[in-house]
Amino acid sequence: DTAVSQTPKYLVTQMGNDKSIKCEQNLGHDTMYWYKQDSKKFLKIMFSYNNKELIINETVPNRFSPKSPDKAHLNLHINSLELGDSAVYFCASSQLGGIGHAGGYTFGSGTRLTVV
Amino acid sequence: DAKTTQPNSMESNEEEPVHLPCNHSTISGTDYIHWYRQLPSQGPEYVIHGLTSNVNNRMASLAIAEDRKSSTLILHRATLRDAAVYYCILRDVDAGNMLTFGGGTRLMVKP
Numbered sequence: 001d002t003a004v005s006q007t008p009k010y011l012v013t014q015m016g017n018d019k020s021i022k023c024e025q026n027l028g029h030d031t032m033y034w035y036k037q038d039s040k041k042f043l044k045i046m047f048s049y050n051n052k053e054l055i056i057n058e059t060v061p062n063r064f065s066p067k068s069p070d071k072a073h074l075n076l077h078i079n080s081l082e083l084g085d086s087a088v089y090f091c092a093s094s095q096l097g098g099i100g101h102a103g104g105y106t107f108g109s110g111t112r113l114t115v116v
Numbered sequence: 117d118a119k120t121t122q123p124n125s126m127e128s129n130e131e132e133p134v135h136l137p138c139n140h141s142t143i144s145g146t147d148y149i150h151w152y153r154q155l156p157s158q159g160p161e162y163v164i165h166g167l168t169s170n171v172n173n174r175m176a177s178l179a180i181a182e183d184r185k186s187s188t189l190i191l192h193r194a195t196l197r198d199a200a201v202y203y204c205i206l207r208d209v210d211a212g213n214m215l216t217f218g219g220g221t222r223l224m225v226k227p
Binding site for chain 1: 154160161162165201203214216217219
């Protein structure tokens with residue numbers, strides 16, 4: 001039973017389109033995240049979200065927005081896709097305030113987005 | 117999160133021990149030392165963490181210098197499956213829950 005699952009695994013779309021990536025976690029964690037891994041393999045935090053607070057990395061364009069219908073889901077919406085948005089996007093979850101493994105992050109397997 | 121410095125890459129032979137170093141000279145008293153790894157085409161996974169004392173788990177051991185300015189992740193017998201990028205991360209849980217990744221060390225394991 002996958003702890004953090006993302007769909008789709010691959011997404012190919014044209015510039016200018018709007019797309020969403022879904023993320024679900026069944027760990028009972030209260031905080032979820034989105035990371036972007038570009039072609040140089042650097043992992044950059046995009047958003048951190050729990051039911052109290054959304055923290056946005058200031059470098060993330062406002063075309064990106066997280067949507068959380070409930071504690072177990074954090075979807076990523078991207079408007080007006082650009083070529084530079086091509087990357088692998090990872091969802092993760094953790095327990096706020098936990099340390100070590102208890103507060104460690106569990107990552108999904110990633111969504112490879114290709115904008116053409 | 118405070119900055120860490122790791123070698124870009126390392127090589128190891130299969131079934132030999134591997135010592136992956138990490139420098140964190142600006143570590144603060146409330147920073148925990150975390151290690152994650154990312155296997156090819158997968159998301160990062162938690163490996164081990166520590167504060168001051170050395171730590172062992174089923175995946176690895178973590179040796180922390182007495183002054184905490186450096187640490188070493190030890191894989192006791194490298195396997196081909198251990199080929200991955202290993203990230204050393206300092207995490208101050210008092211400063212929030214964000215995990216900030218650096219460049220990591222790419223470990224290559226030769227048969």
